[in-house]
Amino acid sequence: MNLAITITKKEIKSYFSSPSAYIVLVIFLLLSGWFFASPLFINNQANLRTLFGIIPLLYLFFVPAITMGLISREKNNGTMELLATLPIKNSQIIMGKFWASVILIGVGLLLTLIHFITIMVLGTNVDFGAIFCGYIGLLFLGAVYSSIGIFASSITSNQIVSLIISFFIIFFFFVIKFFLFFVPDFMVGIFQFISIDYHFSNIARGVIDTRNIIYFVSLILLFLKLAQISLENRNWK
Amino acid sequence: MIRLQNLTKDYGSLRAVDQISFEINEGEILGFLGPNGAGKTTTLKMITCYLSPTSGDIEVEDMNIHEEQIEIKKLIGYLPEHNPLYIDMTVYEYLRFIADIRDITNFKARMKEVIEQCGLNGVVNKPINTLSKGYKQRVGFAQAILHDPKILILDEPTSGLDPNQIVEIRELIKKLGKEKTLIISSHILQEVQAVCSRIIIINKGKIVADGSTEELQSAFNNKTKLILELDIPENEIVEISNGITDITILSISPLNKTTFKIEIEFDSDNDKRKEIFNLIKSKEWTLLEMCRENVSLEAVFRNLTIEGGKR
Numbered sequence: 428m429n430l431a432i433t434i435t436k437k438e439i440k441s442y443f444s445s446p447s448a449y450i451v452l453v454i455f456l457l458l459s460g461w462f463f464a465s466p467l468f469i470n471n472q473a474n475l476r477t478l479f480g481i482i483p484l485l486y487l488f489f490v491p492a493i494t495m496g497l498i499s500r501e502k503n504n505g506t507m508e509l510l511a512t513l514p515i516k517n518s519q520i521i522m523g524k525f526w527a528s529v530i531l532i533g534v535g536l537l538l539t540l541i542h543f544i545t546i547m548v549l550g551t552n553v554d555f556g557a558i559f560c561g562y563i564g565l566l567f568l569g570a571v572y573s574s575i576g577i578f579a580s581s582i583t584s585n586q587i588v589s590l591i592i593s594f595f596i597i598f599f600f601f602v603i604k605f606f607l608f609f610v611p612d613f614m615v616g617i618f619q620f621i622s623i624d625y626h627f628s629n630i631a632r633g634v635i636d637t638r639n640i641i642y643f644v645s646l647i648l649l650f651l652k653l654a655q656i657s658l659e660n661r662n663w664k
Numbered sequence: 665m666i667r668l669q670n671l672t673k674d675y676g677s678l679r680a681v682d683q684i685s686f687e688i689n690e691g692e693i694l695g696f697l698g699p700n701g702a703g704k705t706t707t708l709k710m711i712t713c714y715l716s717p718t719s720g721d722i723e724v725e726d727m728n729i730h731e732e733q734i735e736i737k738k739l740i741g742y743l744p745e746h747n748p749l750y751i752d753m754t755v756y757e758y759l760r761f762i763a764d765i766r767d768i769t770n771f772k773a774r775m776k777e778v779i780e781q782c783g784l785n786g787v788v789n790k791p792i793n794t795l796s797k798g799y800k801q802r803v804g805f806a807q808a809i810l811h812d813p814k815i816l817i818l819d820e821p822t823s824g825l826d827p828n829q830i831v832e833i834r835e836l837i838k839k840l841g842k843e844k845t846l847i848i849s850s851h852i853l854q855e856v857q858a859v860c861s862r863i864i865i866i867n868k869g870k871i872v873a874d875g876s877t878e879e880l881q882s883a884f885n886n887k888t889k890l891i892l893e894l895d896i897p898e899n900e901i902v903e904i905s906n907g908i909t910d911i912t913i914l915s916i917s918p919l920n921k922t923t924f925k926i927e928i929e930f931d932s933d934n935d936k937r938k939e940i941f942n943l944i945k946s947k948e949w950t951l952l953e954m955c956r957e958n959v960s961l962e963a964v965f966r967n968l969t970i971e972g973g974k975r
Contacts, residue, residue: 433761433764433765437750437761440753440757441750441752444752445752505744505746505748506749508709508714508744508748509744509748511713511714512712512714512744513737513762513766514735514738514765514767515765
């Protein structure tokens, strides 16, 4: 069996054997449900656009909260020494933890499908394509944030520090779109490309473009690689 | 089997391990001894590929730690100093996780064996954080021996346990030592004396002694100490040193008016006990007690490490 999967299984078990995962999921669902349901009848449209608008914002808190302990807790408890002396590669440890957090995010998204059922019942002419793409986009977005969270978790043994670092890195990618007005014309393109929301909204509109996918995948690989390097650097203090 | 060559580890400006070289052969039980902070744990962490050396080399079965870490890790079972465990798992879940990573195929059979060996029968399905320290240590042991490793490295395996638990763990170590190459670090001498065939004493990152228990005792202690309790008139005590050559009187302490406790030292290869007894008989003093103090490894250890500290 692939060792990364062993790590994933362990992390998933540990998520659901403590109340923390349930608390985070419940808050995530409550908030997303509230923001989805309250303007639903005012907009009078059978789509999930409000949901897709609010979830990236909720991710800002939700994802750092689920990734903060993934590596920093192992460091703090000393179990990192155990893992590091078992015949498993650092890349497998990182990948295993990454998949665990993506799966937890997936579970969160799966639970929001209740809203999808709501609009299927209430509305007509539901654009399944757009909704499907929206969920794909949200999953990618969550995966990018997870990789950032895992990187933040790998550089410290303190969960709170990890939370704050990942929050700010994610925040950077999130708010950069608001600065588009202030930058000179020739830089707008660059800023727009860095902005995570630009890529997400493309997908959420129902267009899955390879450029956006490449952007997401390369960000994920970048931060996972950084996390791996930071684990390896432990040796070279 | 394990070869260390000029192994050095710096933590910033602090040199924790300084140019250590030694070799461990198959089947040896090596006691790695030293005061706290001597560099024992750091050395072990380098052998287990947790820390990389600043300079120098380690080879395990002719595999270099820089090149074949994964293969080396497969050979080694390691119980780290503070015995880190996933405390929210049950014993079974924990061992299952280790077995999955170690890729142990006949898990069920092996698990049964290890649980038997480590005396974990009653607690298999309990969460680790509800176990006592002694049981946690056994779980750590079970983790280390689960894949039946050729090399077993135990970093202070009995620290923090109560005397009964220490005895149990020592029995376990002895059992395991019959079939494996073992490295045990400790700052407790009796422990090392009880189980190890070879001892390396390390101080301030350097090896100060290397040999079997007996070798170390004889190499570093050629004096025998004798303790006498004598009924003797005070003014006649001098006659002991006058009557016998080549002895030193270390101390004289009065126990009451006529009884004195006298400590005498002489070269081990020149036994003076007979002469002393004959003198006592001829002077008609009353001998209440005469005992030889075995120079323990403790004295060797203290000499070596305190001297080393002054250097």
